[in-house]
Every structure is written in structure tokens, then in C-alpha cells.
Amino acid sequence: MEKRTLTRATGNWVVGEQFWDREAELKLLIERLDEGAHLLLVAPRRMGKTSLMREAARRIENRYLCLHVDLQKAQSAADAIVELSVAAHRYKPLWERTKGVFQNVLRDTIESIEIDEIAVTLRSGLTAGDWQEKGDRLFEILATHKKPVVIFFDEVPILVNRLLKGTDYAITPERREAADAFLSWLRANSVHHQRSIRMVITGSIGLEPVVHQAGLSATLNTLTPFPLASWSRETATGCLNALAAGYGLTLQPDAVREMLDRLGLFIPHHVQMFFDNVLQAARLRGITDISRQLAAEVYEHSMLGLRGHAELSHLEERLRMVLGPELDLLALDLLTEAAVAGSLTDEAAAVLARRHFSDEAPFAIGFAPATQATEPPGRRFCDEWKAPLRHVLAILEHDGYLEKRDGAYVFSSRLVRDWWKARFNFAYAPVSRQGV
Numbered sequence: 001m002e003k004r005t006l007t008r009a010t011g012n013w014v015v016g017e018q019f020w021d022r023e024a025e026l027k028l029l030i031e032r033l034d035e036g037a038h039l040l041l042v043a044p045r046r047m048g049k050t051s052l053m054r055e056a057a058r059r060i061e062n063r064y065l066c067l068h069v070d071l072q073k074a075q076s077a078a079d080a081i082v083e084l085s086v087a088a089h090r091y092k093p094l095w096e097r098t099k100g101v102f103q104n105v106l107r108d109t110i111e112s113i114e115i116d117e118i119a120v121t122l123r124s125g126l127t128a129g130d131w132q133e134k135g136d137r138l139f140e141i142l143a144t145h146k147k148p149v150v151i152f153f154d155e156v157p158i159l160v161n162r163l164l165k166g167t168d169y170a171i172t173p174e175r176r177e178a179a180d181a182f183l184s185w186l187r188a189n190s191v192h193h194q195r196s197i198r199m200v201i202t203g204s205i206g207l208e209p210v211v212h213q214a215g216l217s218a219t220l221n222t223l224t225p226f227p228l229a230s231w232s233r234e235t236a237t238g239c240l241n242a243l244a245a246g247y248g249l250t251l252q253p254d255a256v257r258e259m260l261d262r263l264g265l266f267i268p269h270h271v272q273m274f275f276d277n278v279l280q281a282a283r284l285r286g287i288t289d290i291s292r293q294l295a296a297e298v299y300e301h302s303m304l305g306l307r308g309h310a311e312l313s314h315l316e317e318r319l320r321m322v323l324g325p326e327l328d329l330l331a332l333d334l335l336t337e338a339a340v341a342g343s344l345t346d347e348a349a350a351v352l353a354r355r356h357f358s359d360e361a362p363f364a365i366g367f368a369p370a371t372q373a374t375e376p377p378g379r380r381f382c383d384e385w386k387a388p389l390r391h392v393l394a395i396l397e398h399d400g401y402l403e404k405r406d407g408a409y410v411f412s413s414r415l416v417r418d419w420w421k422a423r424f425n426f427a428y429a430p431v432s433r434q435g436v
């Protein structure tokens, strides 16, 4: 392989010169789009989902019109329509026609106002009753564009999760209906405009577990799952060496080995973050040759230090967002058990779940009772912890925290396990050591 240099990136998505490898995934993704598929890009946090979409878009821009729609801030389906319209704003002919959909609120002054103001103005032109009709008209406009269109929807699960659970995490019939209306509308348009519009959907939390919880899985059946795995050891090694070359550093082969062994799982963001910390240490010490010893020190002091904490807080936030405060507490215990005891057995998970759900709490968060109300109270409540436990474990697996090895759950990433342990080890007595 040719010797390449790479510029570091430690936060936002990357493209072009900063984008490493993923050639096979890009080829496959583009092939699928060429075949007219709608894709659900599935991967745990920080795996490079947004980057993959951006890089794919960059490579197909001559053949497709690519729109990027980020729903992170959207609170409602109407907000999603606004984001889609704003994405069309960059393309003049499209925008000219989009304006027609919003003629109730757009005046001639529109050319001179800022993009943020456009969003606010468009939002004022949508009501709870007409977002679907206006959204359909937008899709009609996109479908007649001279090139086929790919809409890259990011953070769809965050919006769906919000629609479904509100701020109090209760799935009410109205909220379920709102989530269903949005997903069904998206699905209907994906079918209706199959030949002219493709969609790629992703987000930093898993969509399937959220949708499954509400019994809405059928709304995703036009999407082809597209999993994005972590880097191979070889790819991660290449990336580290290319970064080192970009900054005049030499990583000793055993330093690279040490870095990769410590990470355990080669999530691109974690590889980049480790390099960035090594670079900082090297610069502060005025050295360019990186030994195994230095890599180990950087791991202990920097990766597990303050910056690691910030990353972990971000992971925790997303987990709470999907699970809500009740189930989040159970997830914290399950993860702490796995981190401190080294693995989470089914027995230990059951003990923790029983402790959490010794009363009727799971009903409030949208789980159907496991047994009928007519059954005797003792029997009625004895199994109620099972459904929420299954749900939490499914999310922890789907979102890449835990995986099952030899019959017990373990952390997929050693770094995340070490973060978790450093943070929650304090005063936690593992269930598995209490003789369950």
C-alpha cells in the first residue's frame, strides 16, 4: 500500500483527504443506491456513519442530487419538512419551486434573509394538519429533478424517539400515532418515488429498537439494512501510521500494537482520539519517536482522563435519551456489572432487573404487562422485569456497548469498558460476587 499521510480529525464528520479507507463499504453503498435501494445505515456510536454518507455523496455528486438533512434538532414531523426544504435551498431551481409550497408565508424579501430565518419562516407556514400534504409536494418537486435524488437523513431515530416518548418518556397512544404518521409518510414516499428518489437513513442511536418498542417495525420494511462495522486491525494500523506521517511522528510497531490492544475495538473516532492524545504528549515533550511505554502512559493518563470523561458523558446522554430515566438506571447497573465483574451473566442481569422492577413501574414506560390482570397478584408481578430487561439488553447490544461471548455479555470496546469502570467502579459491589 502506498504511504499516505492523513490529517487528524477528532469530532465532526470527515471527507476527502481526512477520510480513511472504507473503500469496500463505499463501493457497496453506491452500488445499492444505483440499484435504487433505500438504506438504513446501522452502526454504534462514532463508527463514522455521517462521514460515510458525506463521502459517498461527494463521490456521486456528478450523477445524483444529494441532499443532507439532519434531524437532530427537529421536534416534530413539520420540523423535518422544514429541514428538507432548507436542504433544497442550496439548489436554485429546486428552491424556486419549493417556495411555491410555502407561498402562504414566503414573500419576495426571501432572497435577502439568512438561512436560520428561512427555517423559522417556513416553520410558521406549516401546521400540524398540513405537514403531510406539503411534504408530499416537496417530494413531487424533488422527483422531477433532472438527476435522481439521494436524501441522506441523519439522526432520524432522535426525532422518532422524541415523537414517541416526549420529555417524560411515556409512550401514549397519541405519541405512537405521531411517530407512526411520520414513519409511514416517509415509507409511502420512498415507495411512490422509488425510481427517482433514494433515501439513506441513520442516526447516533439505533432506529430499530426504538421502533420495535412501539410495535412500528413494519414502517421500516422498505429499508435495506446496511451495517457499518469497526475498522479491521490492519485498517486501524494504516490510519495510525498515516496520521503519524502527517505530523512527523514515528510510531514504533509495538507502540501501534499497544494502542490497538488497549482499544480492543477499532472505532474510527477512538483511533483518531488516541492518536491526537499521543501527538499532544509528543509535542509537549519535544519528541517524535513514539514508544510502547509512551502509548501506554497516554492511554492511562489522557484517554482515561478528562477527555475520556467528556466522551463517556456524551455516550451516557444518548443512552438516557433512548431509555428514559427509569430504564437508564437499569442500563447503568448492567454496564457497571459487566465492567467491574468482567462480564454480565444472565443470572446477574435478572437479579439487577428484579431489583429495579419490584413494582408496576414498567407499565408507565410503555411495556405491555407480561401476565394478565386477572391472575393472582404474586404471579402477576413476578415476570414484569423480563420485557424491560430484554429491551435494555437489545439496545445495549444494538448500539454496540455489549456483545455476547461464551454465554455472557462483555463490553465490545475495551476503551469503553475502562471508561465505564473508572467512572462507576466506586462503591459498586458486583452481583456476581454476591453468590447469585
Ligand SMILES: Nc1ncnc2c1ncn2[C@@H]1O[C@H](COP(=O)(O)OP(=O)(O)OP(=O)(O)O)[C@@H](O)[C@H]1O
Pocket: 009, 010, 011, 012, 013, 014, 018, 019, 020, 021, 022, 044, 045, 046, 047, 048, 049, 050, 051, 052, 203, 204, 205, 268, 269, 270, 272, 273
Ligand atoms: N473514514 C474515516 N476516516 C478517518 N476518521 C474517521 C472516519 N470515520 C470516522 N472517523 C472519525 O470518527 C469521528 C466521528 O465520525 P462521524 O461523525 O462520521 O461518526 P458517526 O458514526 O456519525 O458518530 P455519531 O454516532 O456520533 O453520529 C470523526 O471526527 C473522525 O475522527
Ligand SMILES: [Mg+2]
Pocket: 049, 050, 051, 154, 203, 204
Ligand atoms: Mg453521526
